[in-house]
Amino acid sequence: MTTKENIGFFFKPESIALIGASPNPEKLSYTILENLLNMGFQGKIYPINPGYQEIRGLKCYPNPGEIEDRIDIAIFAVPASIVLEILDGPVENIKGAIIISSGFREIGPEGKEMETRLKEILDKKGIRAMGPNCLGIYDTVSNVDTFFIKSDKVERPARGGVSVLTQSGSFAAMIMDELANEGAGVARVVSYGNKVDVDESDCIEFLTDDEATKAIALYIESVGNGRKFLAAASRCVQKKPVVALKVGRKEPGARAASSHTGAVSGRYEAYEAAFRKAGIIEVESYEELKDACKVLNRYSLAEGKRVLIITDGGGIGISIADACEEAGLRVPEIPDEAVKRLKEKLPVFASVKNPIDLTGSVRDEHYIYALQEAFREGYDLAIVSLLWGPPLLTPKIAEKIRDFADSCGKPILICSPGGKFSREMASALTATGMPVFFTPDSAVRAAKVLCGGIK
Amino acid sequence: MTTKENIGFFFKPESIALIGASPNPEKLSYTILENLLNMGFQGKIYPINPGYQEIRGLKCYPNPGEIEDRIDIAIFAVPASIVLEILDGPVENIKGAIIISSGFREIGPEGKEMETRLKEILDKKGIRAMGPNCLGIYDTVSNVDTFFIKSDKVERPARGGVSVLTQSGSFAAMIMDELANEGAGVARVVSYGNKVDVDESDCIEFLTDDEATKAIALYIESVGNGRKFLAAASRCVQKKPVVALKVGRKEPGARAASSHTGAVSGRYEAYEAAFRKAGIIEVESYEELKDACKVLNRYSLAEGKRVLIITDGGGIGISIADACEEAGLRVPEIPDEAVKRLKEKLPVFASVKNPIDLTGSVRDEHYIYALQEAFREGYDLAIVSLLWGPPLLTPKIAEKIRDFADSCGKPILICSPGGKFSREMASALTATGMPVFFTPDSAVRAAKVLCGGIK
Numbered sequence: 001m002t003t004k005e006n007i008g009f010f011f012k013p014e015s016i017a018l019i020g021a022s023p024n025p026e027k028l029s030y031t032i033l034e035n036l037l038n039m040g041f042q043g044k045i046y047p048i049n050p051g052y053q054e055i056r057g058l059k060c061y062p063n064p065g066e067i068e069d070r071i072d073i074a075i076f077a078v079p080a081s082i083v084l085e086i087l088d089g090p091v092e093n094i095k096g097a098i099i100i101s102s103g104f105r106e107i108g109p110e111g112k113e114m115e116t117r118l119k120e121i122l123d124k125k126g127i128r129a130m131g132p133n134c135l136g137i138y139d140t141v142s143n144v145d146t147f148f149i150k151s152d153k154v155e156r157p158a159r160g161g162v163s164v165l166t167q168s169g170s171f172a173a174m175i176m177d178e179l180a181n182e183g184a185g186v187a188r189v190v191s192y193g194n195k196v197d198v199d200e201s202d203c204i205e206f207l208t209d210d211e212a213t214k215a216i217a218l219y220i221e222s223v224g225n226g227r228k229f230l231a232a233a234s235r236c237v238q239k240k241p242v243v244a245l246k247v248g249r250k251e252p253g254a255r256a257a258s259s260h261t262g263a264v265s266g267r268y269e270a271y272e273a274a275f276r277k278a279g280i281i282e283v284e285s286y287e288e289l290k291d292a293c294k295v296l297n298r299y300s301l302a303e304g305k306r307v308l309i310i311t312d313g314g315g316i317g318i319s320i321a322d323a324c325e326e327a328g329l330r331v332p333e334i335p336d337e338a339v340k341r342l343k344e345k346l347p348v349f350a351s352v353k354n355p356i357d358l359t360g361s362v363r364d365e366h367y368i369y370a371l372q373e374a375f376r377e378g379y380d381l382a383i384v385s386l387l388w389g390p391p392l393l394t395p396k397i398a399e400k401i402r403d404f405a406d407s408c409g410k411p412i413l414i415c416s417p418g419g420k421f422s423r424e425m426a427s428a429l430t431a432t433g434m435p436v437f438f439t440p441d442s443a444v445r446a447a448k449v450l451c452g453g454i455k
Numbered sequence: 456m457t458t459k460e461n462i463g464f465f466f467k468p469e470s471i472a473l474i475g476a477s478p479n480p481e482k483l484s485y486t487i488l489e490n491l492l493n494m495g496f497q498g499k500i501y502p503i504n505p506g507y508q509e510i511r512g513l514k515c516y517p518n519p520g521e522i523e524d525r526i527d528i529a530i531f532a533v534p535a536s537i538v539l540e541i542l543d544g545p546v547e548n549i550k551g552a553i554i555i556s557s558g559f560r561e562i563g564p565e566g567k568e569m570e571t572r573l574k575e576i577l578d579k580k581g582i583r584a585m586g587p588n589c590l591g592i593y594d595t596v597s598n599v600d601t602f603f604i605k606s607d608k609v610e611r612p613a614r615g616g617v618s619v620l621t622q623s624g625s626f627a628a629m630i631m632d633e634l635a636n637e638g639a640g641v642a643r644v645v646s647y648g649n650k651v652d653v654d655e656s657d658c659i660e661f662l663t664d665d666e667a668t669k670a671i672a673l674y675i676e677s678v679g680n681g682r683k684f685l686a687a688a689s690r691c692v693q694k695k696p697v698v699a700l701k702v703g704r705k706e707p708g709a710r711a712a713s714s715h716t717g718a719v720s721g722r723y724e725a726y727e728a729a730f731r732k733a734g735i736i737e738v739e740s741y742e743e744l745k746d747a748c749k750v751l752n753r754y755s756l757a758e759g760k761r762v763l764i765i766t767d768g769g770g771i772g773i774s775i776a777d778a779c780e781e782a783g784l785r786v787p788e789i790p791d792e793a794v795k796r797l798k799e800k801l802p803v804f805a806s807v808k809n810p811i812d813l814t815g816s817v818r819d820e821h822y823i824y825a826l827q828e829a830f831r832e833g834y835d836l837a838i839v840s841l842l843w844g845p846p847l848l849t850p851k852i853a854e855k856i857r858d859f860a861d862s863c864g865k866p867i868l869i870c871s872p873g874g875k876f877s878r879e880m881a882s883a884l885t886a887t888g889m890p891v892f893f894t895p896d897s898a899v900r901a902a903k904v905l906c907g908g909i910k
Contacts, residue, residue, distance in 0.1 A: 252786035318676065423636075
């Protein structure tokens with residue numbers, strides 16, 4: 001039996017039981033049920049609570065054993081001690097558990113003992129489990145949402161190509177909220193907390209062969225089994241890009257991680273070496289991981305690191321060029337012949353170097369001319385920076401750039417800084433599926449990821 | 456006559472003439488007049504255009520010489536050749552000019568010659584000038600706005616403490632738009648373009664003694680007179696913090712700068728050394744400069760670099776701690792005695808280390824307890840990170856934190872990531888004047904600036 005067969009059912013469940021279901025809107029389980037219903041999950045949903053006959057129109061069961069059906073995912077939204085009690089009872093029909101309850105290893109020796117007992121019970125019963133102390137799964141492919149946070153507090157991203165794996169639930173919520181807010185999607189998000197059973201390596205193995213996942217983003221406090229991780233990641237990067245943020249790199253962060261998910265961060269240098277060996281692209285900050293998610297939703301890695309920069313504002317072009325060079329990307333000049341051809345088609349005051357500055361006289365089509373002509377000169381990717389001051393620029397440029405990006409086969413990243421008006425204009429680009437970045441630095445971080453993270 | 460007397464009138468003008476004024480909404484000058492009126496400028500406004508008797512209810516003059524009044528600022532919104540023609544005519548009543556017109560040094564030899572002639576005329580007539588190829592002044596103190604970009608395209612920040620000096624107009628517009636959008640203010644913004652006369656050093660000299668300016672942010676492509684700059688900056692940093700972003704640090708950016716404002720970027724190392732010598736805090740990116748503006752609106756520099764981190768989400772606390780250590784800040788542990796005191800007052804599962812994780816059980820007052828108790832232990836500044844998932848957290852925390860910040864005399868920075876809901880919650884904090892940052896990295900960049908940029 002491969003690991004894929006092992007945990008694949010978490011990502012295509014036909015039945016979900018919610019242990020601790022409640023009609024009380026103040027309970028976490030109420031929010032989970034609401035999210036599952038909102039998400040349009042197509043399988044069976046079984047609320048479980050001995051105190052109710054029915055919750056939100058669904059028949060309620062006193063315990064999982066009463067359900068005459070296989071339960072692919074049993075979500076445990078009950079106190080830690082009750083988790084153990086229930087799992088120790090008749091649960092032969094449960095394949096997988098998502099234990100959101102906290103009060104385990106992260107709280108100290110007493111919790112650690114509880115977690116050891118939990119593991120023993122799970123092993124004995126052959127139940128695979130995510131958590132405890134986690135949010136579980138948000139999945140735009142199977143329409144599952146086990147997060148106990150309301151969607152008006154944390155927005156849910158639409159379907160995209162990147163799957164996110166994380167120990168930290170608050171990290172999962174934060175990045176989902178921000179990606180949704182910036183118009184970017186995700187495939188599947190897994191928050192596995194203390195990792196009593198399912199860990200990042202299990203998930204990577206599954207996602208390696210998952211067609212809905214184009215790339216994987218990892219938030220790592222600790223890896224328990226380094227050998228397993230290396231094997232899984234090395235196989236995965238043959239098929240799709242894997243980026244990772246290791247947190248707890250320095251002592252204060254490591255200290256915090258230990259009381260967060262009970263993680264032992266270990267020597268950062270060991271992680272760094274493992275990432276390099278496996279071919280994982282390491283990112284250095286939360287922002288870089290978010291930028292990576294946005295760009296990997298649309299593009300796979302670039303063939304080289306020669307960046308073409310096109311803008312309509314001189315200052316921002318310079319900032320992008322600086323940031324590129326400092327990140328280890330190259331911004332080579334445009335050959336004279338191409339400059340000549342470009343000058344015929346671009347605004348009279350345009351500066352035809354790299355960066356190309358189309359100036360305030362720019363029209364939509366100038367961006368496309370510039371891309372068409374200059375891209376022939378061996379550039380590997382482009383950063384197209386749009387300031388929306390120029391009066392002749394229109395949101396119609398969005399589809400033109402998207403169409404060109406589709407046809408040219410090279411990554412084109414959009415940089416569109418500014419406030420309300422610019423965000424509205426940029427939303428035309430986001431709507432086409434183009435990755436849009438809101439600062440020069442952010443666009444360059446994404447470009448760096450596409451070039452393998454360059455070190 | 457000191458330089459302050461020389462250019463101070465640009466920042467408290469009693470009369471402004473708009474050369475090239477027009478009732479045609481498609482003209483840049485139309486937008487300038489509209490912005491001046493919207494801004495509530497209290498002095499006289501004189502439209503100048505031989506083709507009109509009156510524009511927007513204001514008497515229109517054929518040329519500046521016809522106005523029987525001193526003109527503190529004459530805004531030139533006419534083609535380059537007309538600028539020269541008018542300045543060569545009867546303009547004895549003009550003290551200062553803001554020449555927004557492009558077509559000078561930035562376009563090559565022909566334009567360079569025009570600019571040389573412009574300089575000769577200005578010198579002969581004793582007129583001080585900003586530009587050409589610039590946006591001029593946005594000033595929340597004197598209510599002047601000479602920018603030719605509509606305020607629905609680029610938002611205008613409210614009054615704040617930071618003044619921004621920049622060669623690049625698009626940079627000025629971009630940072631103003633973003634600061635306004637993030638609820639941060641500015642004192643005065645000057646975009647001086649090609650610097651035919653007034654340059655960064657003149658502006659720094661004026662702002663050194665300007666009570667409305669608490670700190671200065673510089674965007675530098677090039678400095679013409681290094682000695683003058685060093686003298687002005689060295690005097691200024693005795694009174695208020697000065698931060699600078701040097702762009703065109705690397706060859707491609709320098710190339711672009713030369714065709715942008717005709718700037719010769721020069722060796723970056725020379726700038727770096729000059730900044731250090733003058734005591735200027737150098738920032739490394741656009742994002743860092745923006746973060747600096749936000750934090751310096753409220754705080755002056757911290758006394759040391761010992762950072763206290765308080766959060767309600769474990770993952771984000773770790774990310775902040777990592778970023779602090781990597782930036783050269785310190786995140787020292789909380790002494791045992793203080794931990795004991797804190798544990799009595801904080802949620803039962805709270806992790807009382809540094810970072811302090813108040814967990815999802817947090818109430819508003821826990822943040823205040825934590826600040827009160829832990830701040831006694833020698834920390835120099837705090838980063839307070841708020842995730843808005845915890846159900847008992849309310850926007851009322853904003854005033855509580857602000858009040859504590861007012862009383863404790865140490866900088867407290869807010870980190871509040873997330874999408875729509877979080878931004879709304881965070882706006883309660885922004886409204887109190889607290890600086891709010893939307894990623895862990897951003898908050899740490901600001902903290903780094905408060906610690907002198909640490910190198």
